[in-house]
Amino acid sequence: xxxxxxxxxxxxxxxxxxxxxxxxxxxxxxxxxxxxxxxxxxxxxxxxxxxxxxxxxxxxxxxxxxxxxxxxxxxxxxxxxxxxxxxxxxxxxxxxxxxxxxxxxxxxxxxxxxxxxxxxxxx
Amino acid sequence: xxxxxxxxxxxxxxxxxxxxxxxxxxxxxxxxxxxxxxxxxxxxxxxxxxxxxxxxxxxxxxxxxxxxxxxxxxxxxxxxxxxxxxxxxxxxxxxxxxxxxxxxxxxxxxxxxxxxxxxxxxxxxxxxxxxxxxxxxxxxxxxxxxxxxxxxxxxxxxxxxxxxxxxxxxxxxxxxxxxxxxxxxxxxxxxxxxxxxxxxxxxxxxxxxxxxxxxxxxxxxxxxxxxxxxxxxxxxxxxxxxxxxxxxxxxxxxxxxxxxxxxxxxxxxxxxxxxxxxxxxxxxxxxxxxxxxxxxxxxxxxxxxxxxxxxxxxxxxxxxxxxxxxxxxxxxxxxxxxxxxxxxxxxxxxxxxxxxxxxxxxxxxxxxxxxxxxxxxxxxxxxxxxxxxxxxxxxxxxxxxxxxxxxxxxxxxxxxxxxxxxxxxxxxxxxxxxxxxxxxxxxxxxxxxxxxxxxxxxxxxxxxxxxxxxxxxxxxxxxxxxxxxxxxxxxxxxxxxxxxxxxxxxxxxxxxxxxxxxxxxxxxxxxxxxxxxxxxxxxx
Numbered sequence: 001x002x003x004x005x006x007x008x009x010x011x012x013x014x015x016x017x018x019x020x021x022x023x024x025x026x027x028x029x030x031x032x033x034x035x036x037x038x039x040x041x042x043x044x045x046x047x048x049x050x051x052x053x054x055x056x057x058x059x060x061x062x063x064x065x066x067x068x069x070x071x072x073x074x075x076x077x078x079x080x081x082x083x084x085x086x087x088x089x090x091x092x093x094x095x096x097x098x099x100x101x102x103x104x105x106x107x108x109x110x111x112x113x114x115x116x117x118x119x120x121x122x123x
Numbered sequence: 124x125x126x127x128x129x130x131x132x133x134x135x136x137x138x139x140x141x142x143x144x145x146x147x148x149x150x151x152x153x154x155x156x157x158x159x160x161x162x163x164x165x166x167x168x169x170x171x172x173x174x175x176x177x178x179x180x181x182x183x184x185x186x187x188x189x190x191x192x193x194x195x196x197x198x199x200x201x202x203x204x205x206x207x208x209x210x211x212x213x214x215x216x217x218x219x220x221x222x223x224x225x226x227x228x229x230x231x232x233x234x235x236x237x238x239x240x241x242x243x244x245x246x247x248x249x250x251x252x253x254x255x256x257x258x259x260x261x262x263x264x265x266x267x268x269x270x271x272x273x274x275x276x277x278x279x280x281x282x283x284x285x286x287x288x289x290x291x292x293x294x295x296x297x298x299x300x301x302x303x304x305x306x307x308x309x310x311x312x313x314x315x316x317x318x319x320x321x322x323x324x325x326x327x328x329x330x331x332x333x334x335x336x337x338x339x340x341x342x343x344x345x346x347x348x349x350x351x352x353x354x355x356x357x358x359x360x361x362x363x364x365x366x367x368x369x370x371x372x373x374x375x376x377x378x379x380x381x382x383x384x385x386x387x388x389x390x391x392x393x394x395x396x397x398x399x400x401x402x403x404x405x406x407x408x409x410x411x412x413x414x415x416x417x418x419x420x421x422x423x424x425x426x427x428x429x430x431x432x433x434x435x436x437x438x439x440x441x442x443x444x445x446x447x448x449x450x451x452x453x454x455x456x457x458x459x460x461x462x463x464x465x466x467x468x469x470x471x472x473x474x475x476x477x478x479x480x481x482x483x484x485x486x487x488x489x490x491x492x493x494x495x496x497x498x499x500x501x502x503x504x505x506x507x508x509x510x511x512x513x514x515x516x517x518x519x520x521x522x523x524x525x526x527x528x529x530x531x532x533x534x535x536x537x538x539x540x541x542x543x544x545x546x547x548x549x550x551x552x553x554x555x556x557x558x559x560x561x562x563x564x565x566x567x568x569x570x571x572x573x574x575x576x577x578x579x580x581x582x583x584x585x586x587x588x589x590x591x592x593x594x595x596x597x598x599x600x601x602x603x604x605x606x607x608x609x610x611x612x613x614x615x616x617x618x619x620x621x622x623x624x625x626x627x628x629x630x631x632x633x634x635x636x637x638x639x640x641x642x643x644x645x646x647x648x649x650x651x652x653x654x655x656x657x658x659x660x661x662x663x
């Protein structure tokens with residue numbers, strides 16, 4: 001059964017690392033992943049940066065800030081909490097501006113936070 | 124407690140909010156401190172001071188009928204509205220109003236792509252549509268057109284073009300306002316107007332012919348405050364077969380004069396897209412302490428001293444990347460022609476091939492493109508400039524764009540470098556300088572743009588940037604240069620420099636404003652145009 005669920009998640013393009021979550025939670029994580037890709041991955045996703053820089057600006061910034069103590073890509077982190085994610089989305093940090101509720105509403109922000117904390121050890 | 128607009132009673136404000144809620148639903152009217160704070164300008168140089176320009180509330184309609192209802196209620200209660208599209212105009216004001224206490228009219232929810240035609244080459248969109256959205260739509264439908272993107276792809280096509288935003292492909296498309304065709308506007312009295320052929324009921328060519336019949340009024344809605352644009356058409360570039368870039372380097376400081384003339388010829392005759400100028404000698408400062416010492420000496424180095432240094436080290440003064448689009452055969456021939464033309468004219472010029480692409484691209488090929496916007500792919504990678512990095516471990520909290528227009532000549536580059544560098548040096552700002560090259564987004568002019576730092580925690584940085592900004596606007600005007608776009612804090616100052624014949628242009632705009640928007644409810648202060656009852660508060 002577990003394998004079937006995993007296969008279904010793979011078909012749906014859902015990160016299987018969150019498979020242990022309850023169905024409602026899994027749906028929220030999947031929605032969060034979609035929203036994260038839409039709103040955040042332009043800076044925080046994998047890829048090359050301006051004029052061939054090795055990383056996009058978000059990853060560049062977090063690599064410079066944490067110097068390898070945590071991954072530079074947010075979706076690979078295991079130390080994030082929902083409150084931490086929401087704080088930065090609503091308050092911004094350095095040149096990253098904050099997001100309005102017409103862009104990311106509170107429910108959507110909960111989903112993004114659920115996605116980014118799906119592997120967190122402390123929730 | 125909301126920051127009430129000046130001169131508006133709490134009773135009127137509350138009555139208007141009630142009507143806004145009736146129009147769009149309670150969920151889409153934002154009045155709590157927490158929600159309204161999200162409309163602050165994240166890059167405001169006045170952050171946390173009594174001068175910061177704040178919204179009193181925000182209302183987010185989903186339809187043009189809702190926009191009309193909001194405008195009518197605002198007129199009834201004399202509530203100033205400040206329309207934004209996606210609110211991402213950071214460095215030029217973001218989502219905050221020019222007039223403190225305005226209600227932000229947030230059009231992000233109006234995000235429909237109404238039509239894309241890849242045979243006639245246009246799109247018709249609503250204000251909430253971002254470049255990313257239109258790009259995805261075009262890719263999903265496998266349409267054979269490109270969009271011309273500004274640097275950050277999260278912005279609105281309509282918002283960007285209405286602030287005279289710019290992009291990266293051919294000149295005709297880089298001017299985002301110039302490449303629009305047809306608007307729908309909610310006027311300050313709540314009526315809907317369509318411009319150009321759109322004024323013809325049942326028009327078949329709204330997005331094909333701009334002018335319709337009679338005066339062309341679309342310009343009033345760019346950097347203006349005469350209405351709220353709810354639909355806009357844009358011309359799209361056909362997907363080319365190939366792209367090739369090539370780099371040209373020239374050795375001496377004054378070679379920039381002939382180089383710009385050649386590149387202008389290539390561009391204006393239609394052989395190249397956007398040329399990208401840079402200075403290898405300027406870049407060499409990082410590894411050349413002797414060059415840094417030369418640049419830093421009292422009074423600065425002469426052009427001859429720089430030429431001698433460059434010649435001794437084999438480092439060219441200037442480089443330009445030429446970008447060719449079209450059939451593979453003509454792209455190669457045009458690059459060959461450019462090499463022959465410039466090589467025969469500028470002694471010591473050198474050439475090297477740049478990137479080469481064929482279209483359509485696979486996702487893997489797209490991911491490998493270093494300057495995505497050059498091939499019509501929206502991106503966010505521009506934020507690499509300014510973001511924290513190994514070389515920039517203590518980033519600022521944003522910047523103010525100072526964006527002066529200068530003529531498209533090498534002489535103007537050399538003159539403006541030194542004129543502006545003097546001001547930046549005086550204020551201790553590490554921007555601009557004698558190696559600065561122009562931004563070339565605008566087809567027929569250069570922009571000597573710099574970003575002056577802002578901070579949310581250090582008011583001294585902001586004070587210094589604001590003082591430098593004010594001074595450099597004055598210096599620009601003394602030379603016959605002025606900004607094409609401005610953060611709200613400086614809109615009056617910039618508008619004031621356009622003062623020919625005792626501000627005839629501003630007085631004309633004000634006459635129009637009084638006639639079209641007598642209650643002054645739309646974007647007061649935008650473009651330096653204030654309604655009659657607020658002109659006494661002008662900041663310049």
